[in-house]
Every structure is written in structure tokens, then in C-alpha cells.
Amino acid sequence: MLAGMALIGGAGAWWMLRQRDRAPMFHTAAVKRGDLVAVISATGTVEPEQVVDVGAQVNGMLVAFGKDVNGNSVDYGSEVNAGGVVARIDDTLYVAAVEIDKAQLEQARANLVNAKANVLQMKAKLWEAEADWRRAQTLGPGQALAPTTYDQYKANYEAAKANLAVASASVDMASAGVSLAAATLKKDEENLAYCTVKSPVAGVIVDRRVNIGQTVVSSTSTPSLFLIAKDLKRIQVWASVNEADIGNIHPGQPVTFTVDAFGDQVFRGVVGKIRLNATMSQNVVTYTVEVNYDNSDGKLLPYLTTNLLFEIGRRQNVLLASNASLRWTPRFNRTAFESGGAPNTAAVASRRGEGEVAASGGPESHGTVWVPQGDTVRPINVHVGLTDGVWTEVSGDGLTEGLRVVTDEGKRESGGSQSEGASPFIPQRGGFRGPR
Numbered sequence: 001m002l003a004g005m006a007l008i009g010g011a012g013a014w015w016m017l018r019q020r021d022r023a024p025m026f027h028t029a030a031v032k033r034g035d036l037v038a039v040i041s042a043t044g045t046v047e048p049e050q051v052v053d054v055g056a057q058v059n060g061m062l063v064a065f066g067k068d069v070n071g072n073s074v075d076y077g078s079e080v081n082a083g084g085v086v087a088r089i090d091d092t093l094y095v096a097a098v099e100i101d102k103a104q105l106e107q108a109r110a111n112l113v114n115a116k117a118n119v120l121q122m123k124a125k126l127w128e129a130e131a132d133w134r135r136a137q138t139l140g141p142g143q144a145l146a147p148t149t150y151d152q153y154k155a156n157y158e159a160a161k162a163n164l165a166v167a168s169a170s171v172d173m174a175s176a177g178v179s180l181a182a183a184t185l186k187k188d189e190e191n192l193a194y195c196t197v198k199s200p201v202a203g204v205i206v207d208r209r210v211n212i213g214q215t216v217v218s219s220t221s222t223p224s225l226f227l228i229a230k231d232l233k234r235i236q237v238w239a240s241v242n243e244a245d246i247g248n249i250h251p252g253q254p255v256t257f258t259v260d261a262f263g264d265q266v267f268r269g270v271v272g273k274i275r276l277n278a279t280m281s282q283n284v285v286t287y288t289v290e291v292n293y294d295n296s297d298g299k300l301l302p303y304l305t306t307n308l309l310f311e312i313g314r315r316q317n318v319l320l321a322s323n324a325s326l327r328w329t330p331r332f333n334r335t336a337f338e339s340g341g342a343p344n345t346a347a348v349a350s351r352r353g354e355g356e357v358a359a360s361g362g363p364e365s366h367g368t369v370w371v372p373q374g375d376t377v378r379p380i381n382v383h384v385g386l387t388d389g390v391w392t393e394v395s396g397d398g399l400t401e402g403l404r405v406v407t408d409e410g411k412r413e414s415g416g417s418q419s420e421g422a423s424p425f426i427p428q429r430g431g432f433r434g435p436r
Contacts, residue, residue, distance in 0.1 A: 028372060028404040029325060035316045036393055038386040039309040040248060044239030044291070046259070046304040048229035052201050055222035057194040060089040061215045062225075066197075068205075076208055080199045080228065087225055089216065091195035098192055101185035108181040112174035119171055122164040129153075129160035203230040206302055235300055237269065237291040239308050246287045248312045249274060255291050257308040259300065267300070269293035271310070313386045319399055320391040324407040326367045326384065330377065369394070369405040377406060 066085030068078035074086050136153035139145040207227035210216065216223045237257060241249055253271040258264065272292040278285050291308065293300070367384045370377050385393030 025409065026372070026377070026406045027408040029322050029407045031319055031321050031369075031394070031399060031401060031403045031405060032391075033317060033401045034320055034391075036314070036318060036320060036386055036388055036391060037311060038313040038388055039311055040241070040245045042239045042241050042245075042289070042308045042310065044237045044257070044289075044306045044308055046300050046302055046306060047236050047238050048206065048232060048302050049234045049236050049292075050201075050230040051206065052199075052203070052228045052230060053224050054086065054197065054199060054226040054228055055224050056087075056089060056197060056216045056218055057222060058089060058094065058191050059215075059217050060091070060093070060195065062087055062210055062212055063090050064088040064212065074205060074208070074226075076205060078205045080203065080205065082199060082202045084199050085196055086199050086205075087197040087210070089195040089197065091192055094188065094192040094195055097188040098185065101181065101188050105178065105181035105185050108174065108177040112171065112178050115167065115170040115174040119164065119167040122160070122167040126157075126160035126164050129157040133157035197225060199226075199228060201228060201230045203228045204232055229302065232298060232302070233294070233296050235293055235295045235302070236272065237293060237306050237308065239289045239291055239306070239310075240286045241289050241310075243278070243285040243287065245310075246274065246289075249287075249289055249310055254311045255308055256311070257291070257306045259304045259306050261301070261304055262299070267293060315386055315393050318385070318393045319395060319401065321369055321382070321394045321399075321405060322407055323387060323390060323392055325369050325405040326382075326392060326394075328370065328406055328408065329368070330370065367394070369399075371398075371403060371405055380405075 065073045065075075065087055066080075068074050068080050068084075070079070072078065074080060080086060132153045133156070136145060136150050139150075141147040141150040205226050206229045208225075209227070210223075210225050216225070237255075239255075249271060251271050251273065255269045255271060256266050257269065258266055269291045271289060273290040275288040275290065278287050280286075289310075365384045367382050368379050369382055370379055372378075380396060380398045382394040382396040382399060385395070387393070
């Protein structure tokens with residue numbers, strides 16, 4: 001039995017020594033001083049600042065394209081002037097309609113002249129009938145004027161008045177006919193003019209959507225012939241920004257972006273507008289942010305994909321700690337104790353924040369970094385400011401440039417060597433103490 005107990009005790013001692021030899025090895029990084037820029041990343045698309053969709057308002061076959069500013073047939077990338085012809089549609093039927101309308105207008109005008117002449121004739125007949133009626137009234141029915149003749153004069157007078165009223169109404173109808181014919185002519189002349197498609201603005205043809213010989217049909221929606229960018233010297237980048245970041249975006253904010261077409265070249269713009277019509281895709285809400293850019297050199301082409309960085313804060317000559325050091329807490333005892341066993345509230349705060357750091361210029365948050373001191377590790381409370389995703393602005397008592405703080409831990413095998421920048425520690429009462 002004594003031999004068995006000795007064996008068990010020896011095995012336990014061996015296991016404890018083995019675990020002691022596998023003490024964790026902590027990697028450290030130095031706190032540095034420098035400049036920091038906090039940004040929000042997003043993707044977007046280069047868009048012309050203003051585009052016009054040129055369509056056809058009449059039906060017909062496309063018979064020809066117009067000329068650009070250089071006298072060439074319009075095509076993709078052609079520059080056109082405002083009012084310049086960009087396409088022609090077959091106008092045979094529309095020319096015939098205009099000729100018919102002109103003839104109908106002349107006929108309506110002739111009808112009006114005839115109606116007016118008829119009024120004059122009816123006025124003369126009325127005057128004659130009125131004179132006969134006055135004489136009949138003077139003589140009266142009797143020996144000199146038969147009663148039937150007296151009644152006939154009266155009837156003729158009343159009929160003449162009615163005929164004049166009808167003739168006057170015919171004048172109004174003929175006048176309306178002239179107006180109708182003139183309006184029809186004007187409409188068909190407009191349709192004829194629409195057979196010549198003109199550019200409403202000066203710009204560049206981004207897209208040509210038809211070919212010569214193609215029939216365009218204008219029905220409920222106007223068929224699109226060309227897409228014209230008004231001014232490619234002023235373009236916009238439409239960026240999709242997550243709702244979690246949109247609170248840090250505001251008009252006038254500086255933005256840098258890159259496009260794959262020009263490698264690592266950085267372009268600079270400013271936020272122009274935040275559109276309020278948010279979109280939701282897979283339960284993620286995004287807002288479209290317009291970024292204005294001066295494309296005077298014409299380098300950026302429409303619809304290039306961009307990678308944007310919105311600058312939300314900048315710090316100069318501040319102390320910077322790596323984000324890994326702010327996320328790290330001791331593995332063996334997550335709630336550390338300072339010398340004497342007092343709870344370290346900084347470590348608790350660090351656990352609660354899980355290393356999160358501020359991303360805006362608002363109130364600073366708190367965190368903890370762990371510093372090797374002799375054969376122990378000591379926590380330091382820090383105020384956390386801006387971050388660029390790798391480094392974070394920090395401040396607090398005891399922080400100095402070059403101070404090494406713990407960023408990670410590993411295992412040191414028995415007999416292994418300790419690498420530079422790493423210190424082995426094992427937990428002890430009252431703190432974290434290394435092996436003696």
C-alpha cells in the first residue's frame with residue numbers, strides 16, 4: 001500500500017511539474033505614438049451626375065442616325081449638342097397626314113366664308129319680310145287685304161327671323177370646324193417633327209439602344225433610343241452604407257475611393273447627399289449616399305465599381321494601442337486581481353466590452369491593457385478613442401510610448417526557449433506570477 005501511495009504521489013508531482021513547464025507564453029506589442037484616421041468602408045458605383053433617356057414619341061422605322069459634334073454618325077461615346085439631331089424615323093405617313101389636314105383646314109375655312117355669306121342673305125330676306133309685315137299691319141285684315149294674305153306676311157316675317165338665327169349658328173359651327181382642322185394640323189405637324197429625334201441636352205451618348213431598320217413602337221411607354229449623360233466632367237459615386245454606419249455620414253464629409261481600373265490610385269470626393277429611400281436586402285437596411293467628384297480630366301468612366309472610405313475622425317500625435325491588446329484578457333482568471341486580492345474593475349470592464357472600441361468622435365469608452373511587470377502581469381485602465389480597425393487611440397495614467405502590452409498567449413513546451421517580446425506567466429494568489 002505504501003508503495004502504491006508513493007507511486008500515486010510521484011505521478012501527481014510529475015503531472016504538476018509537467019503543467020508548470022507548459023506555462024502560457026504571452027506575446028506583447030509596444031504602444032506607439034502617431035496619427036490615426038478612422039473610416040467607414042463601403043462599395044459603390046460611378047454614376048453620371050445627370051442622365052437623360054431620349055425616346056421616340058411616334059411609331060415607325062428608324063431610317064438614319066444624326067451627326068455628332070465632329071460630323072460623324074452618332075454612336076456610343078459620341079458628343080452631341082442640345083437640339084442636335086440624333087435619329088430620324090420614317091415620316092411618310094406623317095407627311096401624308098399633314099397634307100390631308102391642310103386640305104381639311106382649307107375646306108373648313110371655305111365653309112366659314114359660305115356660312116357668313118348665308119347670314120347676309122338671311123338678313124336681306126328678313127328685312128324684306130319685315131317690311132311686308134309692317135305694311136300688312138298698317139292695312140290690317142279686311143277689304144284691302146285678305147286675312148290669309150295678312151297671316152302669310154306674318155309667317156314669312158317669323159320664318160325669316162328663324163332662318164337668320166340658323167345661319168348665324170352655321171357661322172359658329174364653321175368657325176369651330178376651322179379651329180378643329182387647325183388643331184388637327186398642328187398635332188400632325190408635331191408628330192411629323194417627332195420623326196426627327198433631337199437631343200434635349202448637350203452631353204455624351206452613354207448607350208445606343210436601337211439600330212437602323214428597327215421599328216420603334218410608342219404605346220403605353222416611350223421606347224428608349226439613347227441614354228445621354230449631360231456632363232461627364234461632374235460625376236457621382238453612389239455608395240451603399242449600412243444603417244449601423246449612416247449616423248456617422250454627413251454632407252461635406254471627405255471621402256477617398258479607388259477603382260479597379262486604376263490600381264492603387266486614390267480619388268478624393270465629398271458627400272453630397274444622403275438619400276432617404278432606404279432599401280432592405282436579406283434583413284439588412286442600406287442607404288444610398290451620393291459622393292460628388294470633379295472628373296474634369298474625364299478619367300473615371302460611368303458605372304465603374306468603387307471601394308470607398310468615409311473619414312469620420314482624425315487624430316494626430318496620439319498614443320496608439322493595437323486592437324488585439326484591448327481585446328485580450330487573462331485566460332486562467334478572467335477577473336484579475338491586483339496585489340492584495342482586490343478586484344480589478346478595469347479587467348471587468350474589459351470583459352464587459354469584449355474589446356470594442358469607439359468608432360466616432362463621441363464620448364470615449366473604457367478598456368484595459370495588460371502590462372508585464374517583473375514576473376507578474378498588471379492591468380491598466382485606459383480611455384479608448386477612435387480606431388482604424390487595427391490601432392486604437394488610448395490615453396490614461398501609466399501609458400507611455402514604447403510600453404509593451406499583452407496581445408496574445410501561447411504554450412511554452414518544457415525545455416523550450418522564450419521568444420523575444422513574450423513572457424511566460426502562471427496564475428498565483430494575489431496576481432499572475434511567473435515561475436521561479
